[in-house]
Amino acid sequence: MHTVLELRDITKKFGHQVALNHISLSIQRGDIYGLIGRNGAGKTTILKIIVRLLQQDRGDILLFGSSTKKDYFKQLKRTGSVIETPVANNQLTAEQNLIYYCKMKGIVDKNAVLEALNFVGLANTGKKKFKNFSLGMKQKLGLAIALLSKPDFLILDEPINGLDPIAIVEFRNMLIKLNQTQQMTILISSHVLGELYQMSTRFGIIDNGSIIKEFTKEEFETQSREYIHLQVDKPNLATTILNQLGIKSLKVVDSKTINIYDFSVDNTEIVKQLTLAHIKISTIVKEHINLESYFKTTIEPGEDINHV
Amino acid sequence: MFNMIRADLYRLLHSKGFYITEAVLIFAVSSSIMTKTAGTIGANTQDLEKFQIASQAKVWNSITSVSAMSSMASILIYLILPLFIMTIGFDFSRKIYKNPLSSGMTRINYFISKYFVFLVLTFLQFVFYYGTVFIVSGLKNGWGDPSSYFLHKIIFTIGLQIISLLAIFAISIFIMYLSFSTVASIIFTIVFPLIISIISAVFKHTIWLKYFNFQSSIDSAYFTHYSSTNISCFFLYALATILVCLVGAYLIFQRKDL
Numbered sequence: 001m002h003t004v005l006e007l008r009d010i011t012k013k014f015g016h017q018v019a020l021n022h023i024s025l026s027i028q029r030g031d032i033y034g035l036i037g038r039n040g041a042g043k044t045t046i047l048k049i050i051v052r053l054l055q056q057d058r059g060d061i062l063l064f065g066s067s068t069k070k071d072y073f074k075q076l077k078r079t080g081s082v083i084e085t086p087v088a089n090n091q092l093t094a095e096q097n098l099i100y101y102c103k104m105k106g107i108v109d110k111n112a113v114l115e116a117l118n119f120v121g122l123a124n125t126g127k128k129k130f131k132n133f134s135l136g137m138k139q140k141l142g143l144a145i146a147l148l149s150k151p152d153f154l155i156l157d158e159p160i161n162g163l164d165p166i167a168i169v170e171f172r173n174m175l176i177k178l179n180q181t182q183q184m185t186i187l188i189s190s191h192v193l194g195e196l197y198q199m200s201t202r203f204g205i206i207d208n209g210s211i212i213k214e215f216t217k218e219e220f221e222t223q224s225r226e227y228i229h230l231q232v233d234k235p236n237l238a239t240t241i242l243n244q245l246g247i248k249s250l251k252v253v254d255s256k257t258i259n260i261y262d263f264s265v266d267n268t269e270i271v272k273q274l275t276l277a278h279i280k281i282s283t284i285v286k287e288h289i290n291l292e293s294y295f296k297t298t299i300e301p302g303e304d305i306n307h308v
Numbered sequence: 309m310f311n312m313i314r315a316d317l318y319r320l321l322h323s324k325g326f327y328i329t330e331a332v333l334i335f336a337v338s339s340s341i342m343t344k345t346a347g348t349i350g351a352n353t354q355d356l357e358k359f360q361i362a363s364q365a366k367v368w369n370s371i372t373s374v375s376a377m378s379s380m381a382s383i384l385i386y387l388i389l390p391l392f393i394m395t396i397g398f399d400f401s402r403k404i405y406k407n408p409l410s411s412g413m414t415r416i417n418y419f420i421s422k423y424f425v426f427l428v429l430t431f432l433q434f435v436f437y438y439g440t441v442f443i444v445s446g447l448k449n450g451w452g453d454p455s456s457y458f459l460h461k462i463i464f465t466i467g468l469q470i471i472s473l474l475a476i477f478a479i480s481i482f483i484m485y486l487s488f489s490t491v492a493s494i495i496f497t498i499v500f501p502l503i504i505s506i507i508s509a510v511f512k513h514t515i516w517l518k519y520f521n522f523q524s525s526i527d528s529a530y531f532t533h534y535s536s537t538n539i540s541c542f543f544l545y546a547l548a549t550i551l552v553c554l555v556g557a558y559l560i561f562q563r564k565d566l
Contacts, residue, residue: 014565052409054566076412077411083406087404090398091323096318099318104312104314105411106311
């Protein structure tokens with residue numbers, strides 16, 4: 001495996017506020033790495049540090065193996081990025097904007113503009129100027145600008161924010177196509193977790209400036225097996241009874257909820273024993289962990305009994 | 309750097325603002341030549357007034373028009389300002405700098421490239437201003453016969469005007485990189501020369517102040533008789549202002565979280 005990006009112990013402060021706290025992560029070639037976090041968790045700060053819009057206070061970054069300043073900027077030319085809101089020249093059309101960036105980047109391939117426009121589906125926008133674009137069109141043009149130099153590594157910050165459902169599907173398909181046909185490595189931050197799950201191959205959860213979990217899609221799918229969602233009025237007593245029944249894998253989520261991951265005891269028996277102990281059951285249902293609930297329980301953990 | 313110039317010129321040529329600015333320049337120059345009236349913006353000195361009145365008595369052929377209109381060249385502050393906003397200002401107010409900076413362009417490279425674009429545009433705007441004066445007046449009243457004194461004087465005049473104008477805009481660039489605000493930079497570009505002109509008029513005996521009166525230097529460069537010490541001081545003060553402001557602007561930019 002070739003490491004495209006490696007962050008080592010990155011810390012960034014804004015005044016006295018710690019935005020990133022000893023962040024370490026690595027991204028391998030061909031990954032679509034989904035960076036998950038709440039607003040203000042530090043996602044954009046990480047991305048800005050990678051593209052050098054911000055400077056970290058401590059720690060090292062290796063991009064395609066390069067860490068020295070001169071070499072890093074050279075390697076940065078192999079990346080394309082859209083950080084925060086996509087920006088372009090208001091008074092220019094999509095095509096004119098791409099020609100502008102071709103001239104700036106010294107791209108001489110005459111087909112580059114048309115290829116990029118066709119790829120993102122903006123070839124028919126005619127004389128419409130960037131200032132009159134919808135958010136979806138702006139996102140697409142931002143992606144087209146990032147793709148002009150045919151990067152090996154694409155960095156996208158909340159690219160599906162504000163897109164309508166059809167545009168989201170189109171955007172997802174575009175990224176998957178880039179990854180599969182061009183072996184493009186993609187780092188994408190988002191809190192639209194359903195979408196992120198459909199395209200990413202690896203995930204990192206960031207909270208309060210720290211990476212608290214990293215996992216592959218395969219690992220997640222192994223973990224995201226079915227469980228019994230149980231809501232009772234006395235969870236502590238219920239936990240004791242469940243343990244007595246031989247159920248080893250469960251989790252107290254909140255003051256009413258217990259998730260049971262052990263299916264060795266039949267539901268009917270669980271209901272019977274809890275009822276005998278005068279525990280009122282309001283819900284007992286089989287559920288499946290999705291990325292959203294996994295994210296939620298990871299950043300707001302309940303009381304773990306045994307393991308998940 | 310040359311890629312940036314090509315890109316920014318492409319962007320300018322696709323902006324209505326650029327054509328409006330050049331149309332205003334042609335209109336201002338043509339109407340001045342037609343009416344034989346070189347105006348000025350800001351504080352008006354007695355010497356400037358005398359020169360402009362004396363100019364009105366002459367036939368405005370190309371040569372006399374160029375010398376007369378040199379006393380109105382501070383209008384270029386207002387005719388370069390839109391180009392400055394379109395090439396540097398919008399990049400900051402709309403955060404367009406993110407695209408080149410996030411794809412491998414270093415901040416020093418970006419800073420120098422942008423300034424180089426501005427230098428080229430300033431030079432071209434001077435060429436366009438004096439070129440328009442020369443052609444419009446030549447077509448109306450004939451081309452005239454340039455003396456060696458005129459050629460020597462006009463080269464010095466344009467040199468001093470360019471460096472004085474660059475000094476004004478160096479401060480504007482400093483404000484731009486400091487505040488990332490186009491509005492603050494525009495206000496400063498307009499207000500600073502006026503304030504200095506007024507202060508210089510009030511404190512006539514404060515010698516060093518006149519060297520910072522860049523707008524007055526622009527308008528009076530042709531008809532003022534300078535000693536060699538004076539010339540050195542004007543150039544040194546302007547160059548020092550440019551150097552200090554640009555270094556300061558870059559240091560701010562280099563350390564700024566974008």
